[in-house]
Amino acid sequence: MSMLAHLLSRFVKNGRLTVLHHDGGRESFGSGTGGPDVTVKLHDAKVQRELFFNPELASAEAYMDGRLTIENGGKVLDLLTLFSVNRTGLGSHPVQQALRKVWRALKRRHQANKVGQAAANVSSHYDHPRAFYELWLDETMSYSCAYFERPDVSLRDAQVAKMRHIAAKLRLEPGMTVAEIGSGWGGLATYLAAVCDVHVTAINVSPDQLAASKDRVEKAGIADRVTFFEKDYRELTGRFDRVVSVGMMEHVGVSHFDDYFSTVKRLLNDGGYAMIHAIGRMSPPGTTAPFIRKYIFPGGYVPALSEVFASTERTGLWVDDCEVLRLHYYWTIKAWRENFEAVRDQVVAMQGERFARMWEFYLAAVELGFLHGSNMVYQLLLSDTRDAVPVQRDFITAAEAALKPRETRLPWSST
Template sequence: MFPLSHMLKAFVRTGTLKVIDADGKEHVFAGTSEPKVTMRLTDRSLYHKLFLNPELHAGEAYMDGRMSFENGSTIRDFLTLFSLNRSSLATYPLQSVLKRISRGVKRFQQANPVGQAEKNVAHHYDLGNDFYKLFLDKGMQYSCAYFIHDDDTLEEAQQNKLRLLASKLQLKPGLKILDIGSGWGDLALYLAAMEDVDVTGVTLSKEQHALSNEKARRAGLADRVRFELLDYRKVENRFDRIVSVGMFEHVGVHHYGEFFAKINALLKDDGLMVLHSIGKMSPPGTASPWLRKYIFPGAYSPALSEVFPVVEQNSLWVTDLEFLRLHYAKTLNHWHRRFEANRDKIAAMYDERFCRMFEFYLISAETMFTSGSQLVFHMQLARKRDAAPIVRDYVTDLQRHYRLQEAERLKILRQEVPEPSTV
């Protein structure tokens, strides 16, 4: 198993990894005793592939069944062990060289010009609405929820998130709002249900676009809420409020200047923008090669040091910044449990390899929020320093206000969204 065994000796510092090779021989790599993982490799070519690019080939080997787990171990156990030891992998000589090379081609990895961005979005978000209904919440929100209480259901936590965002937008009658990357429309519909505002959502997903407009029509809100199949860079009107949830991760570092310049151009002088995005507490890096290839081509979760300079260059005030550190881990755990509860249905839609791919994605993403460097940030932006109140109490006060209104005002929405899983 050389040279893989040499790398694993340096890699495993926390936990114990037992590897059963293609000839049935056992190799034990131990740092501490826990967690314990037993992995079987049935393909000899993995010895070199995993040595050269473990993040890419581990995912592929699991998808294809060439990597499996025994003695009670699961893919979750392995990915937890991997995440706990990620820093030691980064310092391994070959891996550090590969990381430097990857950073050198970062511009090409994250290229999202008009046209290519649509293809990248379609790769993931156009898998089919029926598929996403099987593991998302009732409103089909595919972004980090907000757990006020540990025992919040996924539906409750996602509504908490909508309420939090609405409070930071400071809704007022007559406002014109732009939702960049509007998903399946739940945020735009929530805003319009809570206040007499006009909302335009833009998305590059044909599946999301069709269902969002249908939901607006059925809720009787189509006169104030519309969704367009349009790249945000082609939007021309100006808005009182702009919100973007889970879209910034698909912009790409070298397009940040273009993004924030467009925000400045679209935002009215006294307007506010709220940006909800995955970020990280570590220095700039690159996205996982497996994630880029199979899940989110062109995507990247930035370090804040990559965001703030571009905001400053585009003359925008950061009027508020909040971090949601563990909320996405909880969200992903809910999604994975619902996914597993519907695995037979999903396998019938696609196949077992697809199920393994998505399982690997959901669990590995969760570990990045429990033992890795990822977090979610809310950045409120404005063209004027006093566009938002100078005392932050309004965020809490408005959440309480909206909570009191929800029972009555959201009835029309709850009747029109797909039923969630029973898990």
């Protein structure tokens, strides 16, 4: 039995994986029940060795390069679903256990996001042409977990509901000042300025996103209420009534959590508080998957809540509220993947076949991480004092109801 066959025989228990080798050989693994039936073809002998030693990274790279293809009309989602429903078996193999020990030992090095390096890491993912993201994101250009009141809500409505939910938690009054750490394409800043009549100071380290954001608020006629800066979060100064950060903490790195929360604390006015929205895991501390770390989010890390709360303890912040969103990101990424599939030919024309395959693999992998894995999204309300946030949560629902009629002010057609 080959090394790869030995690994797959221990790994694939649910569903079936049929492997067509480059020399004409054929092997099947799995029970045929409890998972998809997938056939892959390996186009050279080297792929077999690479898959044995690092299957998570090698399968992605081989798929990107066309050295591993999915046969019989199957999609990469089918292959990754098979991986997902058999994940426990992969982790129990001695070679994979040894790999994980190495990754854990290098965890802090992989996440050493100093000021300049943090900007370079963000640029590697977000500074693709804006037109690429416009192909498959909704018209709000939101690239973070939406908030689904029902699974069948449209992606646009779910993203607006996320902004409403955040704004309600912030309990904003006209004229307040808000610092936004990690502003994306400016969707949330636009919502807060247009709907809540507040002044937003937003920072980002992606020049392309900043340029698009500035254009958006100018077209919306709210440029006097939103100011964008190209800054690392550690470089932001001033004091604000509220601080908000969506989809940013995943890029900080566990060794910089204290810097991040200390910055949040330093930016708050007396009596102010912050709202943090980020991806986390319900499992113990771990590492970033090698494919995601190398190709998608270098320097990124999805923390365990124990790591997050340990840092808020060290920095002296009250965790006034914690909400865990479980399936919401699964529904979000499923919509993105389906949108991406619908425009795949346009992506290839714009970015090339290998890039399209990389993003197919990425979107399918993270979708399944929120369906079968330990990933979720959490929202924290943080303050320096115990009474900055109302002590009962019903204020959130009441504020959402008040905000919704005012959303006619939103200029999404200006994206």
